[in-house]
Amino acid sequence: MGEVFDLQLINTAMRQSTPLILAALGGLMSERVGVVNIGLEGKILMGAFAGALGALFTGSPWIGLVCAILVGLTFALIHAVATQELRTDHIVSGVAINLLALGLSTYLFRQIIVPLEEQGKSSVVQGFAPIRVGWLSEVPILGALLTDQTWLVVFAFLLPIALWYLLRTTRWGLRVYAVGNDSVKSRTMGVPVKRLRYLGVLLSGAFAGMAGAFLTLASADQFRENMSAGRGFIALAALIFGRWHPIGAALAAFAFGFFEALQMRLQGQPLFGVQLPTDLLLMLPYLLTVIALMGFLGRMKPPSDLGN
Amino acid sequence: MQRRIRAAMVTDVGGIGDESFNASAWRGLERARDQLGAEVRYLESRTAADYVRNLTALARQGFNVVFAIGFLMEDSLAKVAPRFPKVYFGIVDGRAPNLPNCVSLIFNEQEGSYLVGALAGAFTKTNVVGFVGGMNVPLIKKFEYGYRAGVLTTNPKAKVLVGYTGNWDDVSKGRELALTQFNQGADIIYHAAGRCGIGVIRAAQQKGKGYYAIGVDSDQDHLAPGHVLTSMMKRVDNAVFDVCKRVAEGRFKSGTIVYGVKEKGVGLSPMRFTRKLVRDAIMAKINKLEQLIVQGKVVPPYNEQTFRAFRPPKV
Numbered sequence: 001m002g003e004v005f006d007l008q009l010i011n012t013a014m015r016q017s018t019p020l021i022l023a024a025l026g027g028l029m030s031e032r033v034g035v036v037n038i039g040l041e042g043k044i045l046m047g048a049f050a051g052a053l054g055a056l057f058t059g060s061p062w063i064g065l066v067c068a069i070l071v072g073l074t075f076a077l078i079h080a081v082a083t084q085e086l087r088t089d090h091i092v093s094g095v096a097i098n099l100l101a102l103g104l105s106t107y108l109f110r111q112i113i114v115p116l117e118e119q120g121k122s123s124v125v126q127g128f129a130p131i132r133v134g135w136l137s138e139v140p141i142l143g144a145l146l147t148d149q150t151w152l153v154v155f156a157f158l159l160p161i162a163l164w165y166l167l168r169t170t171r172w173g174l175r176v177y178a179v180g181n182d183s184v185k186s187r188t189m190g191v192p193v194k195r196l197r198y199l200g201v202l203l204s205g206a207f208a209g210m211a212g213a214f215l216t217l218a219s220a221d222q223f224r225e226n227m228s229a230g231r232g233f234i235a236l237a238a239l240i241f242g243r244w245h246p247i248g249a250a251l252a253a254f255a256f257g258f259f260e261a262l263q264m265r266l267q268g269q270p271l272f273g274v275q276l277p278t279d280l281l282l283m284l285p286y287l288l289t290v291i292a293l294m295g296f297l298g299r300m301k302p303p304s305d306l307g308n
Numbered sequence: 309m310q311r312r313i314r315a316a317m318v319t320d321v322g323g324i325g326d327e328s329f330n331a332s333a334w335r336g337l338e339r340a341r342d343q344l345g346a347e348v349r350y351l352e353s354r355t356a357a358d359y360v361r362n363l364t365a366l367a368r369q370g371f372n373v374v375f376a377i378g379f380l381m382e383d384s385l386a387k388v389a390p391r392f393p394k395v396y397f398g399i400v401d402g403r404a405p406n407l408p409n410c411v412s413l414i415f416n417e418q419e420g421s422y423l424v425g426a427l428a429g430a431f432t433k434t435n436v437v438g439f440v441g442g443m444n445v446p447l448i449k450k451f452e453y454g455y456r457a458g459v460l461t462t463n464p465k466a467k468v469l470v471g472y473t474g475n476w477d478d479v480s481k482g483r484e485l486a487l488t489q490f491n492q493g494a495d496i497i498y499h500a501a502g503r504c505g506i507g508v509i510r511a512a513q514q515k516g517k518g519y520y521a522i523g524v525d526s527d528q529d530h531l532a533p534g535h536v537l538t539s540m541m542k543r544v545d546n547a548v549f550d551v552c553k554r555v556a557e558g559r560f561k562s563g564t565i566v567y568g569v570k571e572k573g574v575g576l577s578p579m580r581f582t583r584k585l586v587r588d589a590i591m592a593k594i595n596k597l598e599q600l601i602v603q604g605k606v607v608p609p610y611n612e613q614t615f616r617a618f619r620p621p622k623v
Binding site: 008012016106109110114215219220221222224225226227229260261264265268269278279 | 438444470478479480484485488491503530532
């Protein structure tokens with residue numbers, strides 16, 4: 001038992017869940033104001049690409065991060081204009097963004113980065129260094145959890161708490177809830193519905209862009225085609241399982257990251273003397289996340305005005 | 309006699325940028341362009357639904373030889389090939405339909421994997437080595453069991469950690485799986501996981517001195533010089549080029565062509581950055597095993613059954 005469950009497992013799980021938490025909270029900001037956002041996957045992928053490109057040409061992960069966020073915002077703006085001004089179906093716009101992002105990032109990768117590699121230059125970028133834990137490393141549990149983590153991980157774990165607080169206590173937060181639940185009534189009450197929706201969708205782009213930047217600046221340190229690998233959809237599922245609540249969504253994303261870390265470990269070592277089959281273990285994160293969350297979350301209730 | 313041919317390929321969903329067998333096949337066609345003056349082209353498949361359409365399109369456009377890259381295209385090729393008897397078809401890693409215009413190009417990946425496994429077994433300091441596969445499919449099992457048999461041959465005490473990422477794209481997950489195996493005691497990890505393997509190599513590089521990855525398909529040693537112990541090269545490019553040459557010379561042969569260690573279809577990379585780290589005695593052992601495979605005295609296993617029956621030679 002002790003060999004399977006230890007703090008190293010949580011340490012891995014934190015990194016695995018970081019991009020999921022960021023993207024899920026991005027989805028939350030958008031869906032809370034009534035805009036369905038299945039384009040998270042595309043924004044993560046474009047964020048990952050822009051992050052890598054920015055860092056590759058400037059040598060600075062910070063500039064990479066800024067590029068990732070800007071590109072995330074740009075793609076979010078497309079979604080906002082499409083859904084708010086042109087009244088495009090939210091799902092259709094989201095799917096279009098995913099397809100565009102896959103095609104565009106692949107094309108640009110081959111046009112810009114692959115030729116560099118063919119000239120023998122490295123496409124590995126200067127990523128974020130792990131935070132220096134200093135005296136914190138002496139603190140039990142916390143020290144072990146923070147070892148080898150970048151600040152993006154810490155940010156992703158603090159963000160849900162901050163968002164929860166802001167949504168609950170500020171005027172903006174209350175208006176967000178109002179718009180998501182009844183945009184017509186909100187408008188007649190003088191709430192600037194469109195402005196809130198733009199802000200929500202743009203925030204989703206920024207967070208999804210950051211999720212992408214995590215992949216290229218704090219994990220793989222380089223871009224590869226389609227490297228988001230479905231994280232946008234897992235994040236969306238986490239958002240739904242988390243009942244559109246910042247803490248719930250983050251917990252669901254973490255649950256997935258945790259089971260992912262667990263199955264990776266179990267592939268290499270038996271549990272109670274039994275080596276579980278690979279295919280079962282690969283399915284485990286999906287299966288256990290569904291079961292775990294069905295148990296204590298109860299009925300899902302989306303914002304009533306979602307998609308209108 | 310040579311004539312100017314037109315040769316094309318259809319990638320599987322990995323695409324031309326998979327840094328694996330699609331990319332390698334394309335290098336073969338590029339060589340056909342440079343050396344045989346062939347007109348070359350590729351079509352990428354985004355989904356499995358594109359296979360038949362892509363193969364048909366190329367055959368219609370009058371290409372002399374069309375390659376289907378990957379076992380995923382077996383069924384599609386069986387549908388398309390009978391309709392174009394004048395076009396030659398080759399399929400890499402898969403069974404070709406039994407037709408005079410089709411050839412199947414098969415690699416004995418287990419033989420090359422056996423050699424890198426033998427190297428890993430002899431070179432490990434921790435007596436734990438890892439394997440990271442992409443999808444858990446019979447093709448990748450050839451890599452896994454060949455590797456395990458190699459480790460068993462040079463280091464019967466060593467433990468092999470086996471993990472799969474479940475896809476080919478997720479670089480970040482490949483890295484985490486590799487870090488997990490490094491934390492479980494491994495000091496060398498062989499990958500056969502497409503782009504996920506880029507993450508495995510990155511993990512070895514980040515762990516630093518004493519940790520190594522083993523690359524696959526292409527010579528990946530340069531991706532992290534000094535941290536990629538060797539690469540198990542699978543010369544899809546040679547196979548594709550050979551078929552183009554045969555077509556150009558008018559001596560196409562149908563059936564199955566197998567590329568193993570003997571045919572130089574699989575084998576170790578030249579180890580440009582790591583050769584001096586490995587003692588000559590170890591390399592001599594690897595060369596000896598290579599000889600034994602060529603002579604047919606060692607037959608590396610390719611699935612669980614053959615692995616269980618495998619008796620390692622004494623070297």
